[in-house]
Amino acid sequence: MIYLHNKVIHSRINQELESLKARGNSHRDVLEITYSDSTLKHIGLMEYHTDTDVVITNTRGDILISSAKVNGGMNKILAKNIPQVPRKGMVLQSSWKDERYIATVTPFISDKEKKGYVYMFKDTRDVEDLIAQLNRHFLFATALLLLFMLITIYFLSKALTRPLISMKEATTKLSKGNFSVAVPVRSHDELGELAQSIQSLANELNYLKKERNEFLASISHELRTPLTYIKGYADITRRKDLDASERTRYLEIIHDESERLNRLLDELFNMARMDVNTFTISKEIVQLFSFLQNIHEKVLPAFANERIQLNLECKDDLFIDIDPSRFEQVILNLLDNALKYSNEYTVTTIKATECNGWISISIIDQGVGIPPEDVPHIFDRLYRVEKSRARDTGGFGLGLSIVKQLVEIQGGTISVKSNLEQGTCFTITFKEKTNEDSSSG
Structure with missing residues (x-):
């Protein structure tokens, strides 16, 4: 605004000065055409x-x-030493703040003897009044602009701070353990x-909270079941009137449940060790x-006992960098799942293929x-498809989670495709x- x-x-x-110079030029033209005392008086009038x-x-x-009447301010300008003045005129004084007049001068030549100058003056008080009026307009415009x-x-700060306040409230709730927050996304x-x-x-923390609660509940359930069996059958075996065959059968049940609890x-x-990165991998x-x-x-033999055909499809020139014992655990776990969830006279296939430098190992069953x-x-x-956690299917819902971690720790990836009643x-x-890699290794 100042600029x-x-x-x-x-x-x-500048407009005022140009206007003065234009009026002086106009008077010059009149004098040069008809120079006379009446013309001079007419211009003055x-x-x-x-x-x-x-x-x-x-x-x-x-x-x-x-x-x-020529006053001191005019005389000061008239007394100035004028150099050669161009025909279009020139500005003699332009400082309106320090002088009483702004002025221009224009030369005229009517004939050889009738020569002179036309001085035009404008009182700077008139200019100051004009400037004061402009100042009032600018002050009003500035006040309006500031308003x-x-x-x-105000409205922008409201628009900016409202989502920030919402986010602050949400983070405060998160810090207090309340993860069920909703932060509106407005932009x-x-x-x-x-x-x-x-x-x-917030969604991830809420999911982790629910997963932790479900994990603790599931672990409690899985631990309580074998402990209940062990305690119940231990109490029965303490009875003195129990015959030897029944005692032996109950002790077998206690042993099986102890093994289940140990597994x-x-x-x-193992899962805890993988979570804290203390699970050792020896790759070759x-x-x-x-x-x-x-x-x-x-x-x-286990597949043959269930009347399930087990096939192997693999070329003999494929090499991979793995921990053999850990990876065997992965394959055995997947095959155990295929055995549990497949019916008689179906086919399970272990298939290894190579494509563009990547090896894929698939366990394909024709199960449920x-x-x-x-x-x-x-x-x-601890996720199981059977929400009832039936004991006849075995497992704790940890096997596939461990499989995924074991595969990823060794630098691989695992995925699953499945169709109901067609297989997984x-x-x-x-x-x-490559073979050269194996030789150099």
Whole structure:
């Protein structure tokens, strides 16, 4: 506004000076056409009724005509040493702040003897009045602009601080353990991204909280069941009237439940070690065919006993970098699932293929399949498709979670595809190792 104010005033003063010079040029033209005393008086009379004054002098400085009484301010300008003045005229005094007049001069030549200058004067008090009026307009415009700016800033600050306050309240709730918060996303800028990030964090923490509670409840259930069996049958075996065969049968049940409890604790211990990165992996490059063939021979009797055909499809020139004992645990776990959930006279296949430097190992069964709503959660801890947790299917819902962690620790990925009553396919993918790699290793 200050810059604009200065530019407007400067422009207005220049306009006044150009106007004075134009009036002086107009009087010059009249004098050059018809120079006479009546013409001089006519020019003086014209300027007498305007807010400007004219003084016409000859080349010696004698005043020929004046529209007003020549005062000290005018004499100061008339006494200036004038250099050669261009025909279009020139500005003699432009400082309106320090002088009483602004002035211009224009030369005229009617004939050789009738020469002189036309001086035009404008009182700076008139200019100051004009500037004061401009100042009032600018002050009003500035006040109006500031008012609109304050109103705009108020609403903008409200618009900016409202989501920030909402996010602050949400983070306060999160810090107190309340993860069921909703942060509205009202924009797609940085604030919107921040709100979305906080909402994602809240959703993830809420999910982890629910998962932890479900985990603790599931562990309590899994521990309570074998302990209940052990305690119940231990109480029965203490009876003195129990015959030897019944006592032996009950002791077998106690032993089986103890083994079951021991397996659960082992799986929990392994999972805890993987979570804190203390699970040791000893990788080496192995020939995949011989590795899978050994597993195939190991589990073939169990599949044959259930009248399930077990096939192996693998070329003998595939090598992968794995921990053999840990990876055997992965394959055995997947095969155990295929055995549990497949019917008689179906086929389970261990299939290894290579494509673009990647090796895929698939366990394909023709079992009951997994419902579509359960597939995304199949690798979650303690998640079981059978919500009743029937004991005849075995397992604790930890096997596939451990399988996924074991595969990822060794640098691989695992995925699952399944259709109800058609079967399930677990696929593990690793980067292929060449025969040269195995030799150098």
